Amino acid sequence: RxxxxxxxxxxxxxxxxxxxxALHFADYLAHRAAQRAEAAARARDYWLERLPRLPxxxxxxxxxxxxxxRQPRTRRLAFQLSAGxxxxxxxxx
Numbered sequence: 001r002x003x004x005x006x007x008x009x010x011x012x013x014x015x016x017x018x019x020x021x022a023l024h025f026a027d028y029l030a031h032r033a034a035q036r037a038e039a040a041a042r043a044r045d046y047w048l049e050r051l052p053r054l055p056x057x058x059x060x061x062x063x064x065x066x067x068x069x070r071q072p073r074t075r076r077l078a079f080q081l082s083a084g085x086x087x088x089x090x091x092x093x
Contacts, residue, residue: 009016081089 006017
């Protein structure tokens with residue numbers, strides 16, 4: 001109905017048409033991108049300022065000194081959890 005009413009006004013009395021909006025969707029997107037960029041910059045600055053005060057990584061026990069490893073050995077393990085096992089794991093996490 002609104003579209004038909006506006007078409008009628010445009011046809012019969014174009015001088016009564018509303019002004020086009022001052023802002024468009026592209027303006028909204030640009031504003032939103034600027035807000036996100038500002039938030040990202042604040043987060044980056046926060047972590048850069050905090051980074052020097054963070055503790056070192058813990059010294060984990062090793063089976064041998066890393067520099068004594070000449071040829072690393074790796075292997076891939078794959079398995080599937082049943083639905084019940086998955087639910088139990090999620091509850092424990």
